[in-house]
């Protein structure tokens with residue numbers, strides 16, 4: 561009898577824990593990247609409908625930046641996602657992108673290491689890359 565009671569207690573506890581996990585899981589994912597101590601995770605990105613310039617920027621981004629910053633700027637183990645409040649325009653204005661793309665970046669926000677100076681990027685390509693990144697950010701609540 562006692563055994564059965566204990567068993568049903570365990571079952572109730574297990575059910576309660578499962579319920580908690582179901583509720584807690586989406587909360588945990590919505591906290592996502594910024595709280596990831598390692599800073600090495602890629603984020604889920606909603607890709608909006610892109611305008612013409614932004615589409616060109618996507619292709620420039622894929623050629624020059626995605627190896628580290630990830631497809632759709634989702635991040636990789638080599639570099640951060642731009643879908644992060646840290647990179648909102650008020651904190652990293654377009655000038656920060658120009659600086660990064662011409663001078664590289666000393667690691668200071670994460671533990672990915674430094675960003676080397678990328679290959680030569682034309683001004684108009686960089687402008688398209690920025691337009692693309694901002695479109696992704698807006699579509700994901702980073703503004």
Ligand code: HEC
Pocket residue numbers: 621624625626627628629638639640652656657658660661665666667668669670671672673674675676678681689
């Ligand atoms: C070889 C990998 C690599 C490539 C390629 C790369 N980046 Fe980065 N980038 C990084 C890393 C790593 C950081 C984060 C440094 C840190 O810890 O703050 C970074 C940071 C940045 C930042 C933030 C700068 C700041 O002021 O904090 C910008 C903007 C940026 N990159 C833009 C670009 C653009 C645009 C391209 C393509 C033209 C590009 N990156 C290509 C690795 C890379």
